[in-house]
Amino acid sequence: MKKILNITLLAAALSISFSCSDELLQNNGVSGESQATDEFTNAQLEQGALTNEEIPAAFINGIYAQMFQTGTGGTNLNHDDFGQKGYDIYGDMLCGDMALSVSTYGWYRSEITEFQAPLDFTRGRNRMVWRYYYRLVRSANNVIQTLGGNDFTPETDFNKHAMGQALVMRAHSYFYLTQYFQKEYNATEEILPLYIEPIGSNLPKSTASEVYDLMEKDLRDAIILLNGFNRTDKVQVNQDIAKMMLAYVLGAKGGRDAEVATLTQQVINSGNYTMLASGEVTNGFSDYASPSWMWGVDITDTNELDLVSWWGQIDAFSYSYAWAGDYKAIDSDLYAAIPNDDTRKGQFYNVSTSGRYLQPLFKFFASSEIGGTSRTVTADYVYMRIEEAYLLNAEANAKSGAEGAARTSLKALVERRVPDASYIDGLTGQALLDEIYLQTRIELWGEGKSFLAMKRFKATTSRGANHLSFVGEAIPYNDERMQFEIPLDEIQNNPFISNQNQ
Numbered sequence: 001m002k003k004i005l006n007i008t009l010l011a012a013a014l015s016i017s018f019s020c021s022d023e024l025l026q027n028n029g030v031s032g033e034s035q036a037t038d039e040f041t042n043a044q045l046e047q048g049a050l051t052n053e054e055i056p057a058a059f060i061n062g063i064y065a066q067m068f069q070t071g072t073g074g075t076n077l078n079h080d081d082f083g084q085k086g087y088d089i090y091g092d093m094l095c096g097d098m099a100l101s102v103s104t105y106g107w108y109r110s111e112i113t114e115f116q117a118p119l120d121f122t123r124g125r126n127r128m129v130w131r132y133y134y135r136l137v138r139s140a141n142n143v144i145q146t147l148g149g150n151d152f153t154p155e156t157d158f159n160k161h162a163m164g165q166a167l168v169m170r171a172h173s174y175f176y177l178t179q180y181f182q183k184e185y186n187a188t189e190e191i192l193p194l195y196i197e198p199i200g201s202n203l204p205k206s207t208a209s210e211v212y213d214l215m216e217k218d219l220r221d222a223i224i225l226l227n228g229f230n231r232t233d234k235v236q237v238n239q240d241i242a243k244m245m246l247a248y249v250l251g252a253k254g255g256r257d258a259e260v261a262t263l264t265q266q267v268i269n270s271g272n273y274t275m276l277a278s279g280e281v282t283n284g285f286s287d288y289a290s291p292s293w294m295w296g297v298d299i300t301d302t303n304e305l306d307l308v309s310w311w312g313q314i315d316a317f318s319y320s321y322a323w324a325g326d327y328k329a330i331d332s333d334l335y336a337a338i339p340n341d342d343t344r345k346g347q348f349y350n351v352s353t354s355g356r357y358l359q360p361l362f363k364f365f366a367s368s369e370i371g372g373t374s375r376t377v378t379a380d381y382v383y384m385r386i387e388e389a390y391l392l393n394a395e396a397n398a399k400s401g402a403e404g405a406a407r408t409s410l411k412a413l414v415e416r417r418v419p420d421a422s423y424i425d426g427l428t429g430q431a432l433l434d435e436i437y438l439q440t441r442i443e444l445w446g447e448g449k450s451f452l453a454m455k456r457f458k459a460t461t462s463r464g465a466n467h468l469s470f471v472g473e474a475i476p477y478n479d480e481r482m483q484f485e486i487p488l489d490e491i492q493n494n495p496f497i498s499n500q501n502q
Helices: 009-014 020-026 042-051 054-066 084-094 109-113 124-146 157-181 208-225 239-253 257-269 310-314 332-336 343-347 386-400 403-414 422-426 429-443 450-456 488-493
Strands: 098-103 190-193 205-207 293-297 326-330 381-385 460-462 474-476
Touching: 054 124, 054 157, 084 098, 084 109, 084 124, 084 157, 084 310, 084 381, 084 450, 098 109, 109 124, 124 157, 124 488, 157 190, 157 208, 157 239, 157 450, 190 208, 205 208, 208 239, 239 257, 239 293, 239 386, 239 450, 257 386, 293 386, 310 326, 326 332, 381 386, 386 403, 386 429, 403 422, 403 429, 429 450
Parallel strands: none
Antiparallel strands: 098 326, 190 205, 293 381, 460 474
């Protein structure tokens, strides 16, 4: 049965008159904007949280709600402003694995696929990315302060678990900020203001090492705090998600491959998730009850998602852009690299004479009819799958020299996709790493992970013939076009940043 994500518990818990839902979603971390708790004090919240568990629960649910609600990037009209999955599309398009093959309405074309936003800090998509993730940071900081602050360990299991979730979400948000606003890890480069309290004052940029140190500490603390947490909904992050996020952080930083391998192996060994079988890779990827989904959200009609949604932009079976004329397709060169006997090749429409050529008609679908019959979206969002753990494990082991373990993890996945995966047994060195990178791009296409992998592998990509711009141009992972710029309004409103170079 579908569940409704409740973000109104706080108002009832405090018996106050304003709408918690509205307040939580106005909450953000952008310079010059107010806190979400203006109508009551932090002291009241902290005291209330000690006796009423609904208070931190409401704030945590508010964070999760912001991940899929429209307008959380600070716009009212942008049809690419719908939370985490919107920025997953940005990454997939920037790295080139997702092609905008037909553009009728213009979404993503100029600012993303033609790189105008990464090259011009006045462009609105810079602000959307910045604002969205800092909103999540501010919300997480509210929870952390409500539960006693950064240096406090709650006593009850419930509050420990709430604190652990907030720490994971703060680290998650800073992780994506580092990936989108720094070309590659450079410890001494000043990159982001590092807010750890829900304060309204501006801060200067911190170095990458400081940001990564906070993420690592948050996630290590969260792993301890979330021990024994049995979540009731996959929208909640648990200890496995904390371990995976730490693996992503350490993988992006580099030089910590052995620990990444350990963390991902622990998740694999948990037995909590099962990789998709061969016949399941064309199942629509629309139901968060899938045993391979580690983290996702159960979308219901009460969430009021419609054409402004990830499904609206990607799924041709939904009544929206992917049906009507803004087609997103797998890069033609990447598609060509998928073996003909690989079941994942069947996820894409292979009729070259059709305008829908290489759309993911058989990977992502929420209906059985092109164009759908309803504008209401109830198909679910996936944030993380167990297949990621196998691929990260293979990658980390290969980079650390444990090639046998790398081949084992890689083969465990690939043998579910092709009739004969024995070729993996003979892969070593760069050939093994190249195969892991290729399998990551194929397996997780359209799920927002290709951009992260491009950076970890320090790869160079070249757009295939079905892109509308920059076809055939080699673009390295640390190209200027692979990094968003700190937005204009942050530069104008934050005196510590306005006096610095971008």
